[in-house]
Amino acid sequence: MRRLAAPLAALAVTLALAAPTLACGGLIGPNGAVNLLRTTTLAGYHDGVEHYVTAFEFAGGGGSFGSLTPLPGIPTSVVRGGDWTLQRLVRETDPPPDFLAFAGAASARDSAIVLQEVRIDALDITILQGGGAEIGVWAKEHGFSLPPDAPEVLDFYASRSPIFMAASFDADAAAERGQAIGDGTPVHLTIPTRNPWVPLRILGLGKSAGEIVQADVYLLTDLRPALLPDPGSKLAAGGMQLAHSGVASDALLADLRSDKGMEWIPASAWLTKVEVDASAIDLRFDLAIDASGAGQPSLRDAGLEPFGPLPAPPSPTPLWIVLLAAVLLVPVGGAWLVAGAMRNGGGRPLAGA
Amino acid sequence: MPVLRVRSAAAALLLLAGLAAGCTPAAATRVEIRIHYSHFGPTAISVPHGVPITFVLISEDPIDHEWLLGDAAFHERHRTGTEAQHGARPNEISLPPLATIETTLTFDSPGTLQFICHFPAHEKYGMVGTLTVT
Numbered sequence: 078m079r080r081l082a083a084p085l086a087a088l089a090v091t092l093a094l095a096a097p098t099l100a101c102g103g104l105i106g107p108n109g110a111v112n113l114l115r116t117t118t119l120a121g122y123h124d125g126v127e128h129y130v131t132a133f134e135f136a137g138g139g140g141s142f143g144s145l146t147p148l149p150g151i152p153t154s155v156v157r158g159g160d161w162t163l164q165r166l167v168r169e170t171d172p173p174p175d176f177l178a179f180a181g182a183a184s185a186r187d188s189a190i191v192l193q194e195v196r197i198d199a200l201d202i203t204i205l206q207g208g209g210a211e212i213g214v215w216a217k218e219h220g221f222s223l224p225p226d227a228p229e230v231l232d233f234y235a236s237r238s239p240i241f242m243a244a245s246f247d248a249d250a251a252a253e254r255g256q257a258i259g260d261g262t263p264v265h266l267t268i269p270t271r272n273p274w275v276p277l278r279i280l281g282l283g284k285s286a287g288e289i290v291q292a293d294v295y296l297l298t299d300l301r302p303a304l305l306p307d308p309g310s311k312l313a314a315g316g317m318q319l320a321h322s323g324v325a326s327d328a329l330l331a332d333l334r335s336d337k338g339m340e341w342i343p344a345s346a347w348l349t350k351v352e353v354d355a356s357a358i359d360l361r362f363d364l365a366i367d368a369s370g371a372g373q374p375s376l377r378d379a380g381l382e383p384f385g386p387l388p389a390p391p392s393p394t395p396l397w398i399v400l401l402a403a404v405l406l407v408p409v410g411g412a413w414l415v416a417g418a419m420r421n422g423g424g425r426p427l428a429g430a
Numbered sequence: 431m432p433v434l435r436v437r438s439a440a441a442a443l444l445l446l447a448g449l450a451a452g453c454t455p456a457a458a459t460r461v462e463i464r465i466h467y468s469h470f471g472p473t474a475i476s477v478p479h480g481v482p483i484t485f486v487l488i489s490e491d492p493i494d495h496e497w498l499l500g501d502a503a504f505h506e507r508h509r510t511g512t513e514a515q516h517g518a519r520p521n522e523i524s525l526p527p528l529a530t531i532e533t534t535l536t537f538d539s540p541g542t543l544q545f546i547c548h549f550p551a552h553e554k555y556g557m558v559g560t561l562t563v564t
Contacts, residue, residue, distance in 0.1 A: 209492065210490075210491075210492040210527075210528060211492070212492070213491070213492025213493055213527065214492045214527050214528070216492075217492065217493060217494065217527055223492075223493045224550075224551055224555075225468035225493070225547075225549070225551055225552045225555040225557065226467075226468065226555065227492075227493055228466075228467050228468060228490075228491040228492060228493060229467040229468075231492070232467075283551070285551075285554065
């Protein structure tokens with residue numbers, strides 16, 4: 078598998094330039110300039126444990142930048158991710174023509190509570206627990222410059238899961254480490270949870286209503302998952318498509334299993350790829366996943382239950398009525414979160430003169 | 431546009447002076463403006479001229495905001511400004527996260543002003559309100 082490293086690195090750079098942005102954390106730099114190329118995400122789920130793998134890529138420049146990512150639970154470990162897991166997934170679902178032959182060869186074989194602090198390469202990662210206001214204050218005190226939609230978005234997540242991952246990316250340190258533009262730092266979080274969900278609304282943080290959010294989300298589950306919103310449905314507002322759904326190949330699973338920290342990969346799994354291509358104002362939900370086989374992804378996990386649990390209906394209510402009601406109740410307007418660590422010790426954005 | 435005379439301590443002194451002289455001073459008016467999810471509430475306020483108006487600015491947000499009150503030319507200057515902190519002038523207030531700040535102003539004539547937060551992207555996000563002086 079090590080043979081893959083060089084071509085995959087080249088692929089990563091190419092994708093960074095040509096492919097949709099892949100992200101599952103809010104990214105922002107001083108005054109809103111996003112300097113991280115992308116993050117790529119895998120939400121794997123096996124034996125009641127979510128394996129959340131994402132990567133931060135260095136896009137050049139100096140200073141510090143950050144990211145806030147809502148999590149479904151408290152991680153039991155935060156470690157450097159494997160070297161090729163995310164790239165291998167991209168290759169599985171979007172193989173460039175000149176890559177096909179190679180694939181064949183490979184298959185032959187503060188007040189928020191600080192829970193954890195981990196340094197991975199040029200990333201300082203902090204796992205936080207707290208309400209939206211507490212997380213926001215912690216972020217400000219640690220140099221993050223939050224955009225105006227952050228208060229609403231932080232509450233949106235904290236009301237469901239008060240766990241966040243703050244990642245501060247020191248571009249100067251990355252440059253000193255010799256990281257080249259496009260080099261990624263993978264991060265692997267192990268999170269026990271009853272069912273995984275993937276934060277999507279956070280991708281629009283700091284974006285204006287009409288800005289387009291693009292992301293690729295890979296899911297690896299024991300069974301074919303049920304998703305909410307269902308990609309392609311009206312509930313997804315046309316901003317989400319099911320790009321791949323099928324039994325994961327033995328070659329893929331073997332390759333993933335051979336990467337660092339990926340021993341958990343089961344003998345068989347279902348691979349799903351969801352492509353997000355939505356305007357920020359429409360992306361007001363997350364991706365709920367029922368990986369149990371029960372086929373009942375949670376409205377709450379999808380962020381479509383803003384006013385508390387729905388009362389039990391007196392008679393069976395068709396699911397589409399519930400979903401339609403949820404859509405109508407979701408307030409329109411706003412956008413979504415990212416945090417940017419400010420240069421030089423947390424300077425604030427410029428105010429009026 | 432109304433003439434905006436800002437007096438916080440000065441307003442209290444004038445009030446005391448008026449009482450001492452046996453005059454009946456105009457009653458001070460308190461106006462509460464909340465900031466929630468980076469929006470002012472209410473966004474349309476009407477106050478009389480000639481009396482001290484105390485604005486109680488309550489930020490429920492965990493991020494920095496500012497409340498800058500003035501006419502179009504005033505806001506145009508602030509859109510391109512570089513002053514990171516306000517506070518020396520009662521119509522220019524910086525609000526730290528979750529802060530409550532009071533400021534008192536007196537308007538000498540009727541007219542219309544706007545209050546805006548000029549942090550990057552905040553005005554576009556909707557942090558704009560209108561103050562009508564009658």
